Structure formats: C-alpha cells, structure tokens
Amino acid sequence: MKTTTIKAFGTEAANKPLHEMKIQRRELQPHDVSIEMLYCGICHSDLHQVKDDFGGSSFPMVPGHEMVGRVVAVGNHVTKFKIGDLAGVGCIVDSCRHCEYCEESLEMFCKGEVLCFNSPDKYLGGSTYGGFSESIVTDENYVLHIPKTLDLAAAAPLLCAGITVYSPFKHWDIKAGKKVGVLGIGGLGHLAIKIAKAMGAYVVVFTTSQSKVEDAKRLGADEAVLSSDAEQRGKHADSLNLILDTVSANHDVNTYLNLLRADGSVVLIVLPTEPIPIGAFNVVKGRRSFSGSNIGGIAETQEMLDFCAKHSITADIELIKMHDVNEAFERLEKGDVKYRFVIDMASLKSN
Known part of the structure; x- marks a missing residue:
C-alpha cells in the first residue's frame, strides 16, 4: 500500500522522552478522510500509555486521541465530509461493524475496536499512531463533525x-x-x-x-x-x-x-x-x-459535541507548543494543570 511520510512526536520506549519522528500514513481508501491536525489534547491516558503503566504498550508510539482538524482530502466514496470541513477524531478509529455492540452504536464495547494509537494497524502493520502528528487518515464513519461555534482548541478535550x-x-x-x-x-x-x-x-x-x-x-x-x-x-x-x-x-x-x-x-x-x-x-x-464507564460510541460522541455547542461548553485549557509536551507530561503527572493541556499543532510544522 502506498504511504505518505509526515512529522509526528513520539517515543521508542517508556523511559525515553517524546521527540520529533517520521511516521507513515496510509493512502486514502474509498471511505477515508485525511485530516490536517490543528489541535490535540493531552489526556492522562496518553501518559499512562507512554509510561506503560498497565503493560502492553507497543513502541514506537505516537500518542494523542483528542484531535481537532480540517479535512484536506476525501476518498471517492465519502459522503459525510467534504474538503474544508472541521473534523474531530477521538479514541476509536475502527471496529468490526457487525457485532451487537456496533449495531447499537456502542463501538467502545466491540472486541474488534481499533484505537487511534497503540492498536494493531490492519493497513500498514505494526501499531496505529495518534494525534501528536501533522495529519491522520481515518474512515469517515469514525470521524466527528466539530460545530463551528466551538473554540477549536478548547473543544479538543471533548473528544475524550x-x-x-x-x-x-x-x-x-x-x-x-x-x-x-x-x-x-x-x-x-x-x-x-x-x-x-x-x-x-x-x-x-x-x-x-x-x-x-x-x-x-x-x-x-x-x-x-x-x-x-x-x-x-x-x-x-x-x-x-x-x-x-x-x-x-x-x-x-x-x-x-x-x-x-x-x-x-x-x-x-x-x-x-x-x-x-x-x-x-x-x-x-x-x-x-x-x-x-469508558468513553462512548461514535453517535453519542457526536451528540455530545452538539450538546456542548448548544450550551457553549468547552474545556478550560492551557495551550502549548509541541516541543513543550514532555514538560506538560511531567506537570500532568503532578496534577499541575487547570484543567487540560492542548497542543497547537501548527508548532509541529514550525519545528
């Protein structure tokens, strides 16, 4: 399969800091959208996975699962998004699509659930890579519409x-x-x-x-x-x-x-x-x-985003640059943040 090389921030081991690296994204499949990353939140789960707190983390790893961006390309069968749309990606980027949980829009319970990072990548082999990156390619059925009325940076933590x-x-x-x-x-x-x-x-x-x-x-x-x-x-x-x-x-x-x-x-x-x-x-x-309780399904996540837009709800954030992510992880571990770090992903391009 053809791939595109992009910049990302990740690590090769639990005891090593995150740093700039190159990763591959797959070519567009018929139902895929390519999303340019604008903002990505930092969740405690990112820290747990990077530190391998629960075992089972796979490296190299690119964390990040609270992604907000703009659609820059679409597959030829995509119907839910068009170029220029604001889009979000959360924890789940695929599932089996036919079990009882998928049919009830409870993809988080599917045994075939694929997470946006540290899950097996059925297209390229190895593991999926997350939102600490320039872009992501994801099936349209696992992408969310970000309401235009929300502040994009402060909306990123809503995805998890x-x-x-x-x-x-x-x-x-x-x-x-x-x-x-x-x-x-x-x-x-x-x-x-x-x-x-x-x-x-x-x-x-x-x-x-x-x-x-x-x-x-x-x-x-x-x-x-x-x-x-x-x-x-x-x-x-x-x-x-x-x-x-x-x-x-x-x-x-x-x-x-x-x-x-x-x-x-x-x-x-x-x-x-x-x-x-x-x-x-x-x-x-x-x-x-x-x-x-553990996150929610794709439909419920869209419902949540629309609810937050209706009630003008976003996270209280501290916006940081990509090269400050290791310091942010250290502060997060100490509880020194009110209340969510969000990375301005334009800073990755300027590194």
Missing part, C-alpha cells in the same frame, strides 16, 4: 474527556431534579460540572483542594465540599443519585457510596493503578452500586 463524562450522565438519565456528585476536579471533573449543570442537575463537588472548592463555583457547581471534612460530607448522606469518580489516586470509595440515595451509583471513569476495596454493606444497603 467530554464523552467520558457525558456518556454515564446519559446512561443514568441525569436531568433536572437529579443530584449529582463529582469527585475530583481535573480534566474530567471540570467538564463533568459544566455538562451536568447543562443537563439540569444539582451538582455537588468533592475535592481535596481548598483552592478548587472556590473554583468549583466558578465552573458552575451548586456546592463544593472539602473531602476531608466529614461534617460537610455528612450533609449529603443518602441524597445523591450519582457520583462521578474522576480520581486516579488511592481513595476510599466506600465513603462516597454512603452518600448515595437508594439505587444510586458511584461511577468510576478513570483507571487507578491499585485495586479499590468495596465494603459489601455499602452496596447491599440501598441497592447501591459501584460501576464503571
């Missing part, structure tokens, strides 16, 4: 962080009259506050940081609770319909299970490196549950 919080809110039917807890205010948590409020929920934030107690109100939270204050937490006992858990560090989930109403759920949307103990009484009492 946005759908990761939106999907469980939809699944658990969050709306006016529901009370939602958000545990942790970071890249995920700050978007969870904005989206839950736009859905009409009453939002209570739990954070270990006094400074973020104040910032939670700016983001739209109705109340903010210092997690270490048992008295403040106790005021919300047996009252929350759902708590979205965005904390990767070790923490006692049982404390928050006891804040749920009957049939409520604590929903984990991150990947802690250590097991999380659950006390049986905390779930049996009140038929409460401890659940998980």
Whole structure:
C-alpha cells in the first residue's frame, strides 16, 4: 500500500522522552478522510500509555486521541465530509461493524475496536499512531463533525474527556431534579460540572483542594465540599443519585457510596493503578452500586459535541507548543494543570 511520510512526536520506549519522528500514513481508501491536525489534547491516558503503566504498550508510539482538524482530502466514496470541513477524531478509529455492540452504536464495547494509537494497524502493520502528528487518515464513519461555534482548541478535550463524562450522565438519565456528585476536579471533573449543570442537575463537588472548592463555583457547581471534612460530607448522606469518580489516586470509595440515595451509583471513569476495596454493606444497603464507564460510541460522541455547542461548553485549557509536551507530561503527572493541556499543532510544522 502506498504511504505518505509526515512529522509526528513520539517515543521508542517508556523511559525515553517524546521527540520529533517520521511516521507513515496510509493512502486514502474509498471511505477515508485525511485530516490536517490543528489541535490535540493531552489526556492522562496518553501518559499512562507512554509510561506503560498497565503493560502492553507497543513502541514506537505516537500518542494523542483528542484531535481537532480540517479535512484536506476525501476518498471517492465519502459522503459525510467534504474538503474544508472541521473534523474531530477521538479514541476509536475502527471496529468490526457487525457485532451487537456496533449495531447499537456502542463501538467502545466491540472486541474488534481499533484505537487511534497503540492498536494493531490492519493497513500498514505494526501499531496505529495518534494525534501528536501533522495529519491522520481515518474512515469517515469514525470521524466527528466539530460545530463551528466551538473554540477549536478548547473543544479538543471533548473528544475524550467530554464523552467520558457525558456518556454515564446519559446512561443514568441525569436531568433536572437529579443530584449529582463529582469527585475530583481535573480534566474530567471540570467538564463533568459544566455538562451536568447543562443537563439540569444539582451538582455537588468533592475535592481535596481548598483552592478548587472556590473554583468549583466558578465552573458552575451548586456546592463544593472539602473531602476531608466529614461534617460537610455528612450533609449529603443518602441524597445523591450519582457520583462521578474522576480520581486516579488511592481513595476510599466506600465513603462516597454512603452518600448515595437508594439505587444510586458511584461511577468510576478513570483507571487507578491499585485495586479499590468495596465494603459489601455499602452496596447491599440501598441497592447501591459501584460501576464503571469508558468513553462512548461514535453517535453519542457526536451528540455530545452538539450538546456542548448548544450550551457553549468547552474545556478550560492551557495551550502549548509541541516541543513543550514532555514538560506538560511531567506537570500532568503532578496534577499541575487547570484543567487540560492542548497542543497547537501548527508548532509541529514550525519545528
């Protein structure tokens, strides 16, 4: 298969910094679109994969799965996009297309799911490469339309962080009259506050940081609770319909299970490196549950983007240049960002 050589930023090993490299993109297939990269968000999952925190990372690796760009070429059977369209690519770039999950637009559960990086590349062999690159070639069925009203740089994190919080809110039917807890205010948590409020929920934030107690109100939270204050937490006992858990560090989930109403759920949307103990009484009492959720399907991701455009929701970002990505990873590991790094991909071309 013919290929095109482009610039990218990646690494050959978990213990090496990211640097400029050359990668190959496939020639356009009939249903492919080629997207010039404009902005790419940096997610904690990028850091986990680069550091091989869970094992199974393949190298060389080019991370990045929160991509916003412009369509520059289309295959001869493409019907959903035209040259010049604003387009986004998230975590999923292919799936089997015929299993029960694909037929229900739940591609994230498909056993044949192909991720935008660190997945087997059925076209070129080796592994797929992500958004820290000049461009990407992707099947039109896994590409999103980016609403023109959104700030493009601040919209990039919606392609992972946005759908990761939106999907469980939809699944658990969050709306006016529901009370939602958000545990942790970071890249995920700050978007969870904005989206839950736009859905009409009453939002209570739990954070270990006094400074973020104040910032939670700016983001739209109705109340903010210092997690270490048992008295403040106790005021919300047996009252929350759902708590979205965005904390990767070790923490006692049982404390928050006891804040749920009957049939409520604590929903984990991150990947802690250590097991999380659950006390049986905390779930049996009140038929409460401890659940998980992982991104969302392509159709739901488009729904989320349109919802965010309607309600003027984007991420709070720090825009960086490509050569600052290693420093950004170090700061991300320390939690030193409010609230999402986004790379201006024009800086890759100028390197």
